[in-house]
Amino acid sequence: MTHRFDPKTVKARKDHRCDLCEETITIGQSHLAQKIVSEGGWFSWRAHHVCETIRQSDPDHDLAEDAHDQVNMFYSFLCDQEPEQIRVILRGKQSSEIDRLLNLRNRNLIHYGTDYNP
16 A cells, blocks of 8 residues: 655755656755555655646546656646647746746657657
8 A cells, every 4th residue: 555645845866856747856956745554565756846737737637546657747738838828837936947847848749749759
């Protein structure tokens, strides 16, 4: 049985990897962290705030069966949105983080098309 503790906003004391966009969460950067315990032991889940906002905007985000599905669904939803829609979803967030996600979206559209499938 898996138990998920409530996510908390924390500051990174070391570099981490975002479990959604798979890019670096840098030292000192505020992000979401969640502890998960299952038969296999303790795990940490981490995400940029903007990445979690995008994930929560996807009406199908709860259908992901595992971490790989979650990443694929994140990128599919991100790439399906027009840049202006992403700006609306992320209204009030740091412009540098919005620009980072828009650049990430554009790189994935160029490299993979509309489906993220490395």
